[in-house]
Amino acid sequence: MIKGLRWHPGKLARSGGAILGWMILRALAQAVTIVLLARVLSGQTYGEFVAVIAVAGFATPLAGLGLANMVLRNAARDPEAGPWYLRRALLAWVWTLVPLAGVTVYLALLLLPKGLPLPPLGAAVTAELLAASLTELAARYRQAQHRPHSYGAINAGLPMIRLLALGVLAIIVKSIDIATLLWTHAAASVGYLALLWPVVRPTPTTTAAPAREAMPITSGLPFSISALTMRVQGEFNKPILAHAGFGLAGTYNIAQRAVDIATLPLLALQEALWPRLYAQANPLQQLRRTGASLLMLAAGMGALIWLLAPLLPVLVGVKYADSIRILRLLAWLPLLQVGRALINFHAIHHGHMHHISRACIIGGGVSICAVTVLVPAHGMAGAAIASYITEITMSLVLLGFAMRSSR
Numbered sequence: 531m532i533k534g535l536r537w538h539p540g541k542l543a544r545s546g547g548a549i550l551g552w553m554i555l556r557a558l559a560q561a562v563t564i565v566l567l568a569r570v571l572s573g574q575t576y577g578e579f580v581a582v583i584a585v586a587g588f589a590t591p592l593a594g595l596g597l598a599n600m601v602l603r604n605a606a607r608d609p610e611a612g613p614w615y616l617r618r619a620l621l622a623w624v625w626t627l628v629p630l631a632g633v634t635v636y637l638a639l640l641l642l643p644k645g646l647p648l649p650p651l652g653a654a655v656t657a658e659l660l661a662a663s664l665t666e667l668a669a670r671y672r673q674a675q676h677r678p679h680s681y682g683a684i685n686a687g688l689p690m691i692r693l694l695a696l697g698v699l700a701i702i703v704k705s706i707d708i709a710t711l712l713w714t715h716a717a718a719s720v721g722y723l724a725l726l727w728p729v730v731r732p733t734p735t736t737t738a739a740p741a742r743e744a745m746p747i748t749s750g751l752p753f754s755i756s757a758l759t760m761r762v763q764g765e766f767n768k769p770i771l772a773h774a775g776f777g778l779a780g781t782y783n784i785a786q787r788a789v790d791i792a793t794l795p796l797l798a799l800q801e802a803l804w805p806r807l808y809a810q811a812n813p814l815q816q817l818r819r820t821g822a823s824l825l826m827l828a829a830g831m832g833a834l835i836w837l838l839a840p841l842l843p844v845l846v847g848v849k850y851a852d853s854i855r856i857l858r859l860l861a862w863l864p865l866l867q868v869g870r871a872l873i874n875f876h877a878i879h880h881g882h883m884h885h886i887s888r889a890c891i892i893g894g895g896v897s898i899c900a901v902t903v904l905v906p907a908h909g910m911a912g913a914a915i916a917s918y919i920t921e922i923t924m925s926l927v928l929l930g931f932a933m934r935s936s937r
Contacts, residue, residue, distance in 0.1 A: 550798035552682020557791040559689040561845075563696060564787055568780070568846040570700050571711070577776025578708045580783040581642055582651055583715075584768035586658035587761050589634040593663035594623035595747060596754025598670040603878075604743035605674035606805045611741035616671050617732050618745055623667060631656045641769040643776075650712035654719075661688055661719035668729040673805055681801070687725060692718045752883035752890075756874070759890040763897045763920045767913035770905045782910045784846055785856035792835050793864040796828055800871060813879060821872040828865040835861040852910065859914040866921040873928045885931040893924035 567576055597619035605612035635652045665688050672680040695718035696711075703710060764786065771779040803820060807813040839857040843850055877885045897920040904912030 547798075548678035549682050549801050550795055552679065552686045553794045553798050556682075556686035556689055557794050559686065559693045560787065561791055563689065563693045564784060565845050566693075566696060566700060567711075568784065568850060571706060573777040573780055573849055575706065575708050575711065575776075577772060577778070577780035578646060579711055579715075581768045581772040581776065581779050582638060582646065582654055582712065583658060584765035584779075584783075585638040585641055586634060586655040587662070587765050588637065588758070589630045589659050590662045590666075591754050591757030591761060593626050593630055593659060594619055594667060594750070594754075595626060596750030596752070596757070597622050597745070597747075598663075598667040598750070599753035600745050600750045601667065602670040602674045602805065603808050604741070604745055605671065606676075606808045608742045609675065611743075612671070612674060614741045615743075615745055616667075616730065618747075619667055619750075620730055620732060622747060623663060627660065631659055634659060643772055647709045647712075650709045650716070653716040654712040657716035657719035661722050664723060664726050664730065668726045671729065673801065676805060678802065684726065684729065688719070688722050691722045691725075694718070695721075749883075752887040755887045755890045755894075759894040759897065759920075759924070762894050763917055766898060767901050767905055767916065770901055771910065771913060774906070774909065778910055781850050781853050782856055782913055784842065784850050785853040785860060785910075788842055788853070788857055789835060789860045789863065793828070793831055796824060796831060796864060796868060799824060799827075800868070804875070807875060807879075814876070817872065817875060817879075821868075824868050824872070825865065828868045832862045832865055856910050856914055859911060860917070863914075863917055863921065866918070866925065870921060870925045870928065873925060873932065876932060877928060882931065885928060889924045889927040889931065892927050893920050896920050896923045 567579065571579070601612075601615045601619050604615045608615075634655050638651060638655055639648075665684060669681050669684040672684060692715060695714050699706060699710065699714045767782065768779045771782055799820075807817060810816065836858050839854045839861070842853050842857055846853070874886055877883065897916060900916035900919045901913060904916050906912075908915070
């Protein structure tokens with residue numbers, strides 16, 4: 531085996547530790563933002579804000595057609611041609627922005643209850659699409675270069691800028707309405723684009739050697755569809771819950787974000803693992819060994835979330851006491867998500883990315899149906915159950931495809 535491709539667990543631990551440190555900073559900014567907004571806003575206003583941002587998130591994975599993930603894979607394998615992969619992904623990002631922004635604003639008007647102010651809604655939705663998608667592209671490029679600190683800093687920067695803007699708003703405005711909140715969020719998001727541009731701006735220089743990895747314009751769609759399915763699974767319930775009451779959407783969001791923050795160590799280890807596995811010719815033994823450890827860690831994390839759930843209302847206020855029950859319902863979801871991520875890598879390694887697309891399309895349809903049926907009948911508990919149904923469905927579909935391919 532080539533020396534540079536040997537498995538070094540110490541290097542993974544160091545890279546994972548670096549990424550985890552930045553993820554903790556990012557999570558701290560997100561957690562403080564949630565606590566700040568939950569305490570200074572009414573339940574109605576917080577729920578409105580959560581619902582708008584949830585709909586904006588639907589389109590983010592489609593910006594650039596998922597080529598940010600192909601930049602990670604290809605630039606990790608072929609670092610000399612990294613700038614070429616980045617420029618190609620950036621061009622796709624630019625061409626998809628305008629139609630996606632229009633469709634997303636229309637979707638927000640279609641899904642959300644009437645009465646929200648249109649100009650700030652459109653600005654917030656568009657700015658969320660711009661900032662989140664360009665952050666993903668810039669971060670994946672740095673990740674492919676094995677620069678974990680730069681990767682982590684880029685991802686942490688966006689919530690930190692937003693927290694700063696919202697903190698200033700909370701100080702200078704006594705009673706914050708939804709329009710002011712959305713304008714502030716949009717301004718902070720657009721401002722962050724100026725900081726990202728030096729990372730992704732096209733350069734006139736050419737690579738010394740031609741790109742060795744194929745990168746068709748549609749090659750990132752499996753990743754894009756997978757991410758879209760995750761967004762639908764996690765966020766489609768917000769506009770549906772909002773029709774029953776914006777307060778329900780806000781309470782569910784608090785529990786959901788608590789799970790996301792608690793499982794950051796899992797995500798950090800995965801993000802450090804993927805580029806190393808991509809760079810290996812035969813990574814399956816490594817995948818099995820590290821995957822088993824990740825699954826055990828996910829199970830332990832779920833137990834810890836369940837035990838600590840009663841502390842959540844202490845942070846965000848007693849008006850969100852129902853978040854305890856939802857947090858406990860969601861505690862075991864990361865275990866299923868880690869399992870599916872491992873199956874995804876197996877499919878990618880064998881060149882079966884179309885299996886991921888098909889599984890995600892099926893999962894997205896199941897998620898929409900489950901949320902539409904379960905949320906009106908069971909409220910927030912129905913949204914949690916729908917998430918489990920979606921994850922199990924996608925994992926079973928992927929396993930079925932893998933078994934059929936092996937035969």
